[in-house]
Amino acid sequence: MPKPRPQPRPGDEQSPREDAGHSGEELPVAGPPAASPPQALSMNEQQQITDDISKLTIVHEIALNSDFKLQAASFSPKSLENRVKEILHKAFWDSLEEQLSASPPDYTRAIQLLQEIKEALLSLLLPQHNQLRSQIDEALDMELIRQEAEHGALDIHGLTVYVLGTMARLCAPIRDEEVRGLQSLTDPAQLLREIFRVLGLMKMDMLNFTIQSLRTHLQDHTVQYERKKFQELLDKLPNSLxxxxxxxxxxxxxxxxxxxxxxxxxxxxxxxxxxxxxxxxxxxxxxxxxxxxxxxxxxxxxxxxxxxxxxxxxxxxxxxxxxxxxxxxxxxxxxxxxxxxxxxxxxxxxxxxxxxxxxxxxxxxxxxxxxxxxxxxxxxxxxxxxxxxxxxxxxxxxxxxxxxxxxxxxxxxxxxxxxxxxxxxxxxxxxxxxxxxxxxxxxxxxxxxxxxxxxxxxxxxxxxxxxxxxxxxxxxxxxxxxxxxxx
Incomplete structure (x- = not known):
């Protein structure tokens, strides 16, 4: 038999949010030297250079753009990338719905999602949130969840109620309405999908809050960082000046x-x-x-x-x-x-x-x-x-x-x-x-x-x-x- 599940503490679902972050004469001038023939780069080298440029660009934007914010990746609605993404997402969520509708229910994908939801919630915590971290670990004990699933006693509804209460405590004010809207969903597959989506937005909010909070500190170090990364690029791409x-x-x-x-x-x-x-x-x-x-x-x-x-x-x-x-x-x-x-x-x-x-x-x-x-x-x-x-x-x-x-x-x-x-x-x-x-x-x-x-x-x-x-x-x-x- 699975061990008893700890009951949520009073007020967990609707407790006040904690300190989560939210949001004349000429002179001889030497002409530029002739460039050497470019050397072929491997796919791994090209990918590494692309990653380095991406990191360098982000740090540069943070230093110069006071309104800089990370944005979720998006594709044109008619693009191949967007079509592939839609197909894969639909396949996953359709599979989840089939599993949960089976008799008896198959919780394989649901457990995977709950694990990712737990990790997402923990990533939103600040260092001082020790008590809430312990509560999340206890309420979303993955070993206990697996045991309950094996014995057909997994309470998806109870878990999602706890998750929504925790999200309400941690989300930025701009997400309040979206989190409240999730409470009206009754289909477990749809609810898990929307929880996953809103948590993605909350993680982006936290990243942008962290960037704003650390901007002064980052600006003190960005010059050295940019110069270091740029030198690494020069080492890989000679004659690139x-x-x-x-x-x-x-x-x-x-x-x-x-x-x-x-x-x-x-x-x-x-x-x-x-x-x-x-x-x-x-x-x-x-x-x-x-x-x-x-x-x-x-x-x-x-x-x-x-x-x-x-x-x-x-x-x-x-x-x-x-x-x-x-x-x-x-x-x-x-x-x-x-x-x-x-x-x-x-x-x-x-x-x-x-x-x-x-x-x-x-x-x-x-x-x-x-x-x-x-x-x-x-x-x-x-x-x-x-x-x-x-x-x-x-x-x-x-x-x-x-x-x-x-x-x-x-x-x-x-x-x-x-x-x-x-x-x-x-x-x-x-x-x-x-x-x-x-x-x-x-x-x-x-x-x-x-x-x-x-x-x-x-x-x-x-x-x-x-x-x-x-x-x-x-x-x-x-x-x-x-x-x-x-x-």
Whole structure:
């Protein structure tokens, strides 16, 4: 006979939740070395590299994205992966239902599920939850459950009642309604399936709570971790910094032309030096290495998508930096429109209550013309979102050759360059002339840009230092810091 089952303690099912967590002169610049032929990697090596990149990306996102949250894996409803998953899941749960409906019931799969449910509940506990841990171990004693199943005395309903009570104590407030909804299910197979699903959500909630709780601690160690993992990738993938060398080589060529041009204007990329990384001259002037790196960072705001690959050391931030680039372009157009309007209308008019209405009329007129042209050419009309985005932008200002846009872009880039300098915070009080209407937006873009660059500099500074010294100071001693200031 099975040993007596310990009865749940009073209040276990509906007790208050415990402390669960919830939620001028040119210089000789060496061109990038030719890459060696890629070596074939085994499937295991490829999988290991993929896993390393995944871990590195997660840690990087935690460090830079304060809203970062892990999400359950999902597939497109029509994808092969989703179809396979649905078939396998249906087969499993159909089998469970058949087993529980048999006479006598077969509890094989139910016991497997109860074991996983127990492990899931235990994984949700915090270190101080010693008493609750003991209660779960006692109430979900797997050896006792197997004995009861063998003797046909297993009480699935009683076990699920205890599980639901424990889930109610541990779940985040956002899951309260879902947990309560489970109590109305009477079919044991369906109930176990839904318990399993909600527990998965609760585990994700706990992981995200842990990430938020440990964010400060993680940020103290993420630089060393990212650098270590990146070095492990380099060890497995030789010559995998070629794009980074090309990016820095281009920046060095630009700085060698005129060290006084900081930051570069987008049009500067049309200069011969900008398109000739690795150009050699007879000058022996060596630019400050930090200036070269800063120029490279500012060039990211003028990146031409689709024409060249992002540096390997910035690949994880490509989407984030391209979003900053798009915002800078939008702010340049908006500021240029406001500057032109202010110059033509005068400051008195621009400061009057009717100024915003006048700008609204201008944007509406532009939108009407664009809509008419789209219709004439047979293109689909703009969506509501596109119309809202277009309003306030004047087509002529968007021309890169426009003098006003050129001045505005220079001022914006000069201001943003302060955010990647060690003493930039002290200088941000000197806001560029004529950009007051976009001050709040520009400050936010600057902070985002500076945050990404500051972290990148911390992680990859040693790599940049080594590449630049080999490129610009080929005769320097290996450990020399000639021409180098702090990255």
């Amino acid at each position: 070629d794009r980074t060398r090309e990016w820095l080589c281009k920046a060095a060529a630009e700085v060698s032309v005129s060290s006084s041009q900081l930051p570069p204007h987008p049009a500067a990329s049309g200069s011969p030096a900008a398109h000739s990384p690795g150009a050699v001259s007879s000058s022996t002037t060596v630019p400050n290495l930090t200036s070269v790196l800063n120029r490279g960072y500012m060039n990211l705001l003028c990146w031409e998508p689709g024409q060249k690959e992002y540096p390997e050391t910035l690949f994880m931030d490509q989407a984030r930096l391209q979003e900053v680039q798009a915002q800078v372009n939008q702010l340049t157009i908006i500021a240029a429109v406001l500057l032109v309007t202010s110059g033509m209308c005068g400051s008195t008019l621009c400061g009057s209550p009717g100024y915003e209405e006048a700008l609204e009329d201008i944007s509406n007129q532009v939108l009407q013309e664009v809509s008419r042209t789209l219709s004439h050419l047979g293109y689909a009309a703009f969506t509501t979102d596109k119309c809202a985005s277009l309003k306030g932008q004047i087509k002529s200002i968007a021309d890169k050759g426009n003098a006003v846009q050129h001045v505005v872009a220079q001022r914006i880039h000069s201001f943003l360059s302060l955010f990647i300098s060690p003493d930039g915070q002290k200088s941000q009080k000197d806001f560029p002339k004529g950009l007051d209407p976009i001050q709040e937006e520009l400050l936010e873009v600057g902070r985002r840009f500076g945050s990404v660059i500051h972290h990148n500099r911390q992680v990859f500074g040693p790599y940049y230092s080594e590449i630049l010294k080999k490129m610009l100071l080929p005769d320097a001693e290996p450990d020399s810091d000639v021409g180098m200031d702090s990255f």
